[in-house]
Amino acid sequence: MKKQNETDKMPRNRAGDENIARLQRLIRAAAAPADLLYYQLGNAYRKRGDFAEALNCYLEALSINPDSPAAEAYRMLVGIMEYYHKDYYNP
Numbered sequence: 569m570k571k572q573n574e575t576d577k578m579p580r581n582r583a584g585d586e587n588i589a590r591l592q593r594l595i596r597a598a599a600a601p602a603d604l605l606y607y608q609l610g611n612a613y614r615k616r617g618d619f620a621e622a623l624n625c626y627l628e629a630l631s632i633n634p635d636s637p638a639a640e641a642y643r644m645l646v647g648i649m650e651y652y653h654k655d656y657y658n659p
């Protein structure tokens with residue numbers, strides 16, 4: 569049987585919440601706006617299933633750096649939402 573590392577032993581939502589809190593602290597402490605931190609924060613929200621917050625983080629990263637990897641993540645998430653969640657766009 570494989571050994572589990574510490575993050576595998578944590579419940580998924582707790583590990584995600586800790587990661588989100590850590591990234592938020594890093595963003596607040598950063599001397600200059602860091603698009604990669606917002607990109608990573610968006611990924612953490614996406615993994616948690618909070619697509620609205622993920623999109624907001626990706627947009628924040630894009631406002632700092634239009635060439636950020638958040639551009640592709642944003643396009644992919646919008647495509648997923650358009651396919652699976654059409655009600656978000658048609659109130």
